[in-house]
Amino acid sequence: MSKEVEVRCRCGEVRGVVANASPRTVNRVVCYCDDCQAFAHQLGRADLLDAQGGTDIVQVAPAAVSFAQGQHRIVGLRLTPKGLFRWHTSCCNTPIGNTLTPAIPFVGIVAQVFDTGAQHPDQVFGAPIGAILGKYAIGEAPAGSTGMNLSVLLPAIGKVLGWRLRGRNWPHPFFKPRTREPIYPLTVLAREQRETLRRFCGPHPTAQ
Numbered sequence: 001m002s003k004e005v006e007v008r009c010r011c012g013e014v015r016g017v018v019a020n021a022s023p024r025t026v027n028r029v030v031c032y033c034d035d036c037q038a039f040a041h042q043l044g045r046a047d048l049l050d051a052q053g054g055t056d057i058v059q060v061a062p063a064a065v066s067f068a069q070g071q072h073r074i075v076g077l078r079l080t081p082k083g084l085f086r087w088h089t090s091c092c093n094t095p096i097g098n099t100l101t102p103a104i105p106f107v108g109i110v111a112q113v114f115d116t117g118a119q120h121p122d123q124v125f126g127a128p129i130g131a132i133l134g135k136y137a138i139g140e141a142p143a144g145s146t147g148m149n150l151s152v153l154l155p156a157i158g159k160v161l162g163w164r165l166r167g168r169n170w171p172h173p174f175f176k177p178r179t180r181e182p183i184y185p186l187t188v189l190a191r192e193q194r195e196t197l198r199r200f201c202g203p204h205p206t207a208q
């Protein structure tokens with residue numbers, strides 16, 4: 001069963017939808033990498049991380065995502081000059097999509113940002129198919145999350161290739177079609193800023 005699901009920032013100013021949401025059309029994984037943890041801390045949104053620092057991410061095709069309200073509140077952050085584009089809202093620091101450039105089409109959206117109504121997110125997207133980059137997890141790494149997790153990586157690569165082949169990179173919610181430039185203002189963290197975030201991140205955080 002596929003359906004349209006609302007994406008909404010915490011304060012409600014930014015709203016959008018993901019079309020055709022179903023376990024077959026998305027790729028859901030929990031990412032324990034230190035960059036996802038650093039990003040959540042930079043936003044002051046550690047509430048979105050699980051106890052081991054994991055981020056529950058639903059990856060969808062760019063063409064499935066559209067914003068209908070509050071676009072002037074959308075901004076982007078890169079932790080490094082070549083890092084992921086981590087789009088979030090400036091009203092309430094809600095992450096609303098991680099991307100690469102449109103050439104590698106996917107939008108990774110934190111599961112908590114969806115309003116699935118009366119349905120559990122597992123019913124709409126399926127449960128996470130696994131966890132990755134557990135070497136950065138805080139405390140004990142979740143089972144199967146360390147090393148090359150092919151059962152997670154291969155489906156993810158397959159989805160992205162399929163989206164690219166079917167032209168699902170356009171329209172892209174965060175990039176302009178003609179120039180392929182970002183639509184929204186972008187900040188790149190300075191190295192020192194990034195380093196101050198590392199102490200909050202796994203595997204051994206040194207800050208509270």
Ligand SMILES: [Zn+2]
Pocket residue numbers: 009010011012013014089091092093094
């Ligand atoms: Zn907001």
Ligand SMILES: [Zn+2]
Pocket residue numbers: 031032033034035036037
């Ligand atoms: Zn990550």
